[in-house]
Amino acid sequence: MKVETIIKRCEDLYDDLDFNYVKDWKEKNKAGAIGFMPVYAPRELIHAAGMLPVGIMGGGDNLEIIRGDAYFQSYICRIPRSTIELGVSGRLDFLDGMLFPAICDVIRNLSGMWQIMFEGKYIKYLDMPQNFGAEGRRFYLTELAGMAKAFEKISGNKITPEALNHSFGLYNENRHLITELYDLRSQMPHKVKTAELFLLMRASNILEVGEHTKMLRDYITAISNSERPERDHVRVVVTGTFCEQPPLTLVKALENSGCFIVDDDWVLGNRYQLEPIAIGDKPIEALADAYLGETVATASRYVPGPGKGDYLVRQVRERKAEGVIFAAPSFCDPALLDRPMIQEVLARENIPYTAFKYAENTGQIQVIKEQTGTFADSIKLWGSQ
Numbered sequence: 001m002k003v004e005t006i007i008k009r010c011e012d013l014y015d016d017l018d019f020n021y022v023k024d025w026k027e028k029n030k031a032g033a034i035g036f037m038p039v040y041a042p043r044e045l046i047h048a049a050g051m052l053p054v055g056i057m058g059g060g061d062n063l064e065i066i067r068g069d070a071y072f073q074s075y076i077c078r079i080p081r082s083t084i085e086l087g088v089s090g091r092l093d094f095l096d097g098m099l100f101p102a103i104c105d106v107i108r109n110l111s112g113m114w115q116i117m118f119e120g121k122y123i124k125y126l127d128m129p130q131n132f133g134a135e136g137r138r139f140y141l142t143e144l145a146g147m148a149k150a151f152e153k154i155s156g157n158k159i160t161p162e163a164l165n166h167s168f169g170l171y172n173e174n175r176h177l178i179t180e181l182y183d184l185r186s187q188m189p190h191k192v193k194t195a196e197l198f199l200l201m202r203a204s205n206i207l208e209v210g211e212h213t214k215m216l217r218d219y220i221t222a223i224s225n226s227e228r229p230e231r232d233h234v235r236v237v238v239t240g241t242f243c244e245q246p247p248l249t250l251v252k253a254l255e256n257s258g259c260f261i262v263d264d265d266w267v268l269g270n271r272y273q274l275e276p277i278a279i280g281d282k283p284i285e286a287l288a289d290a291y292l293g294e295t296v297a298t299a300s301r302y303v304p305g306p307g308k309g310d311y312l313v314r315q316v317r318e319r320k321a322e323g324v325i326f327a328a329p330s331f332c333d334p335a336l337l338d339r340p341m342i343q344e345v346l347a348r349e350n351i352p353y354t355a356f357k358y359a360e361n362t363g364q365i366q367v368i369k370e371q372t373g374t375f376a377d378s379i380k381l382w383g384s385q
């Protein structure tokens with residue numbers, strides 16, 4: 001399959017705010033769909049109940065907000081407003097339930113509003129443990145058991161150990177290919193365009209996991225055999241984009257400003273765990289342990305001890321990046337509170353960085369492009385160390 005054909009399919013999914021793929025999937029499979037907000041949700045549990053997990057990441061830059069603004073004050077990020085707009089306009093009526101993982105106060109408030117607005121639907125504020133020891137494990141196991149019961153009721157299917165292990169296998173394979181894709185981009189950033197990778201990651205929110213895995217495989221094969229010109233770009237890591245996503249135009253602008261993005265944190269939930277989930281006799285425990293164990297570091301996850309920023313430094317070193325771009329959604333408390341602490345670590349390590357804020361409907365792309373272009377030029381002229 002051609003790269004262009006795969007990316008066109010991703011673009012169609014990205015642009016479709018009526019979620020026609022999901023509606024068709026439900027009709028064809030006579031099954032339910034459960035939505036989830038960023039960053040992480042246990043998609044395997046939804047899948048094992050025979051339902052489709054659907055990542056909801058706001059309305060992007062294609063959605064005009066008419067009623068969503070009335071629900072929130074002006075000084076918060078945009079994703080809750082556009083998600084409300086999707087909800088009140090009936091675009092999310094196909095969902096049989098919705099998960100709101102605990103990443104910030106905004107999402108917590110949104111989950112409360114959702115419960116009032118969509119009475120009768122399954123709405124879950126998913127309180128993720130921030131204690132990664134025995135207490136956190138016990139707590140998360142209770143949360144998972146409660147969700148499993150709810151998903152069984154909605155779907156009418158029992159979540160058996162076999163079903164869960166089967167789902168683990170599919171998601172493990174998917175994560176493996178995503179890792180391969182990220183590694184490939186780092187090795188050949190002139191071939192694996194970041195805008196394409198971004199679209200592939202966004203498609204993972206919508207497509208059934210097996211279909212997405214096939215898409216990744218097709219893309220990796222097609223891009224490995226393609227010819228694209230080398231470019232004299234600077235290698236950077238983009239961080240801070242784990243929740244509200246930048247618009248595609250902004251992702252393209254970063255790349256066109258002279259930066260090869262060699263790592264990032266968008267659509268982070270589908271590569272949150274760094275290790276495969278263990279397949280075995282106690283799958284619920286395995287799911288909990290995978291969340292509590294080896295994962296990426298992100299602002300919504302507590303880092304015990306003095307290790308704040310270490311993960312980013314490691315990313316920079318391993319990807320041979322020359323600088324970091326902090327790109328946070330406007331008013332995003334978790335990203336913006338973390339930033340000074342991490343900047344301090346980068347300064348200590350002599351890693352150059354620049355920072356800007358965006359919204360999912362940012363239109364002032366040119367200003368950001370000039371800023372990141374100047375950043376790339378300064379690294380080329382004066383080096384990164």
Ligand code: SF4
Nearest residue numbers: 077104243244332333
């Ligand atoms: S963008 Fe930031 S502040 Fe807004 S909902 Fe997401 S994590 Fe919370």
